[in-house]
Amino acid sequence: MSKYWSSITKSVEPYVCGEQPKDKKYIKLNTNESPYGPSPKVLNAIKSTADENLSLYPDPGCDKLREVISCYYGLGKDQIFVGNGSDEVLAMCFMAFFNKGEPIIFPDISYSFYPVYANLYNIDYKLAKLNEDFSIPVEEFLTKNGGVVLPNPNAPTGKCIETEGIKKILKSNQDKVVIIDEAYVDFGGNSVVGLIKSYPNLLVVQTLSKSRSLAGLRVGFALGQEQLIEGLNRIKNSFNSYTVNRVSNAAAIAAIEDEDYFKKCVGKIIDTRELTVSRLKKLGFKVVPSKANFIFITNPEYAAEELFRKLREKGVLVRYFNKERINNYLRVSIGSEKDMDIFIEKIEEIIK
Amino acid sequence: MSKYWSSITKSVEPYVCGEQPKDKKYIKLNTNESPYGPSPKVLNAIKSTADENLSLYPDPGCDKLREVISCYYGLGKDQIFVGNGSDEVLAMCFMAFFNKGEPIIFPDISYSFYPVYANLYNIDYKLAKLNEDFSIPVEEFLTKNGGVVLPNPNAPTGKCIETEGIKKILKSNQDKVVIIDEAYVDFGGNSVVGLIKSYPNLLVVQTLSKSRSLAGLRVGFALGQEQLIEGLNRIKNSFNSYTVNRVSNAAAIAAIEDEDYFKKCVGKIIDTRELTVSRLKKLGFKVVPSKANFIFITNPEYAAEELFRKLREKGVLVRYFNKERINNYLRVSIGSEKDMDIFIEKIEEIIK
Missing domain, CATH: 3.90.1150.10 (Aspartate Aminotransferase, domain 1)
Structure with a gap:
């Protein structure tokens, strides 16, 4: 101290x-x-960025990368936010959408960074106790709250939440943001990206660290309707204009493209x-x-x-x-x- | 809204x-x-990171990079903090050292990100009005305050503050942190890194974006006594464990080494x-x-x-x-x- x-x-x-x-x-x-x-195309993309242009700042809006992600998921470019790993994206989400004095909810057994973010920003939280079989007690998330964070599949259990359960939570929290952390969704989980068009309060967070073999490069992203993305941009542009560097940018584009x-x-x-x-x-x-x-x-x-x-x-x-x-x-x-x-x-x- | x-x-x-x-x-x-x-050695270092190891997380403590920086400046490894550009380092400094209700001071004409950080964390600030010739009014910084941020050389003026003036400010603020932002110091300015051993309240922030031609790669760092660095690490490890990716790490090491x-x-x-x-x-x-x-x-x-x-x-x-x-x-x-x-x-x- x-x-x-x-x-x-x-x-x-x-x-x-x-x-x-x-x-x-x-x-x-x-x-x-x-x-x-990572894909050999990613490695080539990295090598090709190793030139004199590295003396210039990266594109602060990561336009090309957001375009590639938006095409992949069938969303608009303004529905994509990218950051220096999904940890950074999540940290900014907590700041962008949650308020002191309005307790948010996440599971008692979950990604252990969530309570850390909450403490960092002085946001109160309630822990929803997982059922004995580690399934999510959906009803616990239907009570009044300041926002919800749910990993799907959950970590460290690997267990999924059914889309119907997530829909119930979204409907019950229409004035608050529900973050679905899909870091591990590509390994057989049920993504809720398709619900974004119907739920303005849904924000999905994904990462290139797991399914796209790029933990060493730190790229994560959030998907949601424009006003949520704008909120994240307001926080990001008050913190660091250029969070994704030129190399990560190029590598991430190649990674998404090499399906x-x-x-x-x-x-x-x-x-x-x-x-x-x-x-x-x-x-x-x-x-x-x-x-x-x-x-x-x-x-x-x-x-x-x-x-x-x-x-x-x-x-x-x-x-x-x-x-x-x-x-x-x-x-x-x-x-x-x-x-x-x-x-x-x-x-x-x-x-x- | x-x-x-x-x-x-x-x-x-x-x-x-x-x-x-x-x-x-x-x-x-x-x-x-x-x-x-950037140096050709930096470009080679980047190319050599383009391999399968990118699927593994980077070293969260950036040990090798901190060691190289500590040798370069004659400091201890635990006196170095690195981040995703000096903007990120500065953002974390504001959070780590300044408190709501204790107004900090920085110049009225200065890096325009400072008031943005202050607003982000709800930290009050007072603007010290530069003298007519754009020199720093040292006396203004000797009043009671919650911390000081000073760029040396200043931006956008390019004007330096004499080391004697900085010493006065450090002595007058022994219970508060004085951040000297040396983003541009390598182009002929007077660095105060040498004062770190005598002033536990001095934190110097530098960047590889300018003098080391790496704006596209986002690496910045802070130099100070251990307790300040530990404070920064507490914030960083509550926000994003891995802020500097494998490529940036390797490139930064090569950049510092190629003097x-x-x-x-x-x-x-x-x-x-x-x-x-x-x-x-x-x-x-x-x-x-x-x-x-x-x-x-x-x-x-x-x-x-x-x-x-x-x-x-x-x-x-x-x-x-x-x-x-x-x-x-x-x-x-x-x-x-x-x-x-x-x-x-x-x-x-x-x-x-």
């Missing part, structure tokens, strides 16, 4: 991201990255996920049904914390949350087939 | 950045970019500035003494707004601020020698 810190700096509880260890090479199944590199590569990678990850799930079940694990690029697993006979530690010793990193209700679960990102073979092999060694 | 906007979104007055026109090719002297591309290229570019820009100043003076212009990569000029016989407009028609973009006290001035970035030949030629055509 320092006398120089603002009251906000003193009160925040910063997010702790998944380990990026430097001590040795791990099978890295802890931060939901893609096991496949074949995207579909191939996503298909492989889904196949590997299903195979991994069946193997884990044979080993006595319970697996939450996942539509994400990770699975949430527990074993009635082995403590998750111990499995986490032993896997780490054996060179496999997974994510363990020491948190009520989920402290006997592990979140395991879906790696390559070979990664998952090693993961299963190590699990077998541990529980044999 | 939308019912979905937060009270902050409704009240902010977003920054308007210099034109990035797409209608035709201009001689671009309006956003203080470098006329020289020869940096010195060569800066030297050329200084020479071109001095030549341009002498030519403008011969044409009857008054030029504020500049230690930046731009000059602030006025001509008693020609309205600046008209010159701005006519230059634009002739394909030369400069910056005009329609703002009290400086609405008869133009800010002209220093381009290449050839750019400035054309600029002078067009000026001659207009005022002949």
